[in-house]
Amino acid sequence: MKILVPIKRVPDPATTIRVLADGSGIATDNVKWVINPFDEIAVEEALRVKEKQPASEVVVVAVGEPAWQEQLRTALAMGADRAVLVRISPPVDTGAVARILARVAADEKPDLIILGKQAIDDDSNQIGQMLAELLGWPQATFASKVELADGRCTVVREVDGGLETLSFPLPGVITTDLRLNEPRYASLPGIMKARKKELKEIPVETLGLNLAPLLKVRRLASPSKRQAGRKVASAAELVSLLHSEAKVL
Amino acid sequence: MGDVLVFAEHRAGSFARTTLVAVNAGLELARKRAGRCLVVAAGENAGQAAKELARYGVAQVVVLEHPALARYLADAYAQALAALARRLGVEFVLATATAVGKDLMPRLAARLQAAMASEVVAILDDGAFVRPMYAGNVLATVEMTSPLKVLTVRATAFDPAQPSGEPAPIERRDAEIAPDALKMQFVAFAETKSDRPQLTEARIVVSGGRGLKSGENFKTVLEPLADELGAALGASRAAVDAGFVPNDLQVGQTGKVVAPELYIAVGISGAIQHLAGMKDSKVIVAVNKDEEAPIFSVADYAMVADLFKAVPELTEQVRKLKHG
């Protein structure tokens, strides 16, 4: 079983994000960069498959700048076998990343691709679904449980109002939700081993794709801040204010 | 002329407020692009949904028919909708960012070689859109340059459509689907049973966090308050991860986005990822024993107290108010 896991470099979720005064981007000084949390879950899920089926190979791939090597190395240290960095210079939109990943998938021929459901920087929640369509593969988004047997994949999905179970023949695309697993930390021996693992770089120009963005960001702004309100001393006071002042009860 | 095709989500013919939000956003977009707003419904009892939706001021409702569409599956729906969007020559395809909308629309966008904007919160006059990023810390103004454009709208950012004018004509069409390309198979749906209002529909939401300490306490401490208020129940990620309540109650950046008239956060610290899902609520109440908790920075009414004492008192006070 060969599993491809696309990962993105994003600001640590605990970072306070500030928009630059000219609206051209966010301030990146003092930002700690990490693997997108959903993608860590994707790496973990792939590693668990490999533990059950030791002949498996887990390949992590990122579409980004040279600095993204850091996150690929972290994934290798967690236990992934190989890494691919497709080097681009921004801006690219989600569609372009999906087209690049589809090309990588065509070369690598994985049985399964596991992505995060959403990158916590752009909050798009698009690329897994786009990739599935470009490849003509089935998709199971927002996975909270994955089972592989007899060339089929059965996925429990977090949807509105409950849990849905889908099944499809491999190859296919899965996107992870938070409850799928608890990602491991890279161990020290893992980190040592990762240094010797292959990290292949592909300049995007060599893929000959049209990557002109169809979605352009004109500017960024900060949303208006909500004001902190008042303290209430008792339940009686609160209910009375909600009734007579806020008029919501 | 920019026509808009709205995907109308429904379950066996009945639909939620979120579907009317998509219709209203579609009407607004059509008005701004000097086009018409068309609606499409498919699946079991789609005719019933179509009949209802025809009353909301739209130009036309299309019912797509095909055995493969009986139940929602992304591959079949993306095929059928893409073919319809091309036939109708629309400029936009739009849905609400529900679990189905999020699953379907990017796949459709890829099929149509269209740009896609997720969770749009505002439609500008010049055809640009505003959407949140970074857990709502950033609002981006985006432009789409492809001939066809796909978007999901955030349910809290638009009002639901209101009935208006004569009912629109309803047209039945056979969906264009290549069945050989369909590989996804529905196995089961385990519904979270609840007598409470839906989280995304409710006028009042009572949410609990890790401070509740157990699922049992959710039942005995928080639910009586929700019941007394006729409120929906919500939760922080920490409460969901700990198994106190089902997954689909998670409010936040990566859960549900809500904006009720009243949001009561109990034992929730107010991490940025949680605020992303509730900070547009009209009135926010927070109950937390930690005076420094970030939730208080967005709360209109702050109650610094032990929830195990404060919440039963609140329930009692609400009861008194209601029943004199």
Ligand SMILES: Cc1cc2nc3c(=O)[nH]c(=O)nc-3n(C[C@H](O)[C@H](O)[C@H](O)COP(=O)(O)OP(=O)(O)OC[C@H]3O[C@@H](n4cnc5c(N)ncnc54)[C@H](O)[C@@H]3O)c2cc1C
């Ligand atoms: C990728 C990613 C996505 C995420 N998505 C979401 C999301 O969608 N939604 C979400 O909510 N979170 C999300 N989170 C998690 C988020 O960062 C926080 O960890 C989470 O919201 C914390 O939940 P909490 O406030 O219940 O718990 P805590 O932060 O532990 O807070 C518990 C609070 O309860 C108070 N408390 C304890 N006991 C009492 C008592 N007896 N009386 C009164 N108060 C008491 C404490 O003072 C504290 O403030 C996400 C995180 C990541 C990394």
Ligand SMILES: Nc1ncnc2c1ncn2[C@@H]1O[C@H](COP(=O)(O)O)[C@@H](O)[C@H]1O
């Ligand atoms: N630049 C990228 N390189 C590799 N994978 C990516 C990249 N951007 C997004 N992804 C993957 O696509 C998922 C969804 O991202 P998005 O659609 O942008 O929210 C992420 O969780 C990653 O798994």
